[in-house]
Amino acid sequence: MRNRVLMVASLAALATGCAHDGARWYKGNTHAHTVLCGHADSTPEEVATWYLDRGYNFLILSEHNKFIDPASVRLREHRRDDFILIPGAEITGKKTIHTTGMNLDELVDWSFDSERKSEIIQHHTDGAIAAGGVAILNHPNFRWAVTADDMLPVQRLHLFELFNGHPLVNNEGDEEHISTEELWDVLLTEGMAIYGVSSDDVHSLKRWGRDVSNPGRGWVMVRAETLTPDAITSAMQRGRFYATSGVILETVKVTVPRRGYSQGYYEVAVDEAATARELTSDLILGRRVKHAVEGFRIQWIGPRGEVVSDMHATRSIREIDPGVAYLRCRVTYARKVDGGYEEFYAWTQPIFTDGRLDTFGASMQVADTHTRAGGRTHAVGP
């Protein structure tokens, strides 16, 4: 028992921060395209300015196999100083495997091919790490390219796109394919230490509509001490963030258990005012459902995607059971629309009690400096 409690303690420390940790929340989008790829409609400056003007704190101009040096993007003078560009690229590889390299020093090779998709994902992941960054496996359900079997053998991959705002990526699955959230629970149940990211994958600022990949649909809220590429990347790689399609949280807190004194707890609370502000946006896209109860709902989820607690509430504290391998939380906000309801979500990251993160620290390789690199692009699509 002692080992187990200590294990929970050491791992819980990796989860999203507490209220008094000297950190704050930073809003960011890890996935955006520009005219440089040939199928998006705005310049790097226009794309970055869109996010700058709407309160975001960071953005990755993740071009297809092209490295956009943040120093080359000229933003207006006298802008607010809490907005940064994190260098990166979308490693757009064979067999429709796309991986955001986050916080890269240089472009990563995308040409590697193999009959095994897991080897391609591994190549992207290792390439991103070798270039000083980390990997985010993108939109697994785009063209149904990536399955759990393709991801499970991959080492050192700790981030994937649970939600992507592009209209062609099939987040929700279909009759024959599981949703990306179901995929996440398969990966977590099988022992993978992987966190869920939400992104825009924006391509268009000049044409707008549900069928266009516009900005403002999916983002992450990252808990970090400072706003630097290294601090944000390190925080995400350690799971100190949540993914959202519109719901904003006030608290995501893990209380470390103390032996003989207290249990461990995972607490989540909604920021209702901030959520209401986000949901006034015309850009935001809810998931359409036939039936729902209006308002907030908090669900605690464990292995095999089992919902272990389900309530209509804006705050919930859940005891961490050291005998259950992981615990995560989904917060839903539902509102009425023509013909039914639309739902928005916040997904907090799982905390693990089974020791799967014991070697996790070794995969952290966040670089201090960044240099330029060039590249060509061929890919079309998200």
Ligand SMILES: [Zn+2]
């Ligand atoms: Zn993309």
Ligand SMILES: [Zn+2]
């Ligand atoms: Zn893509």
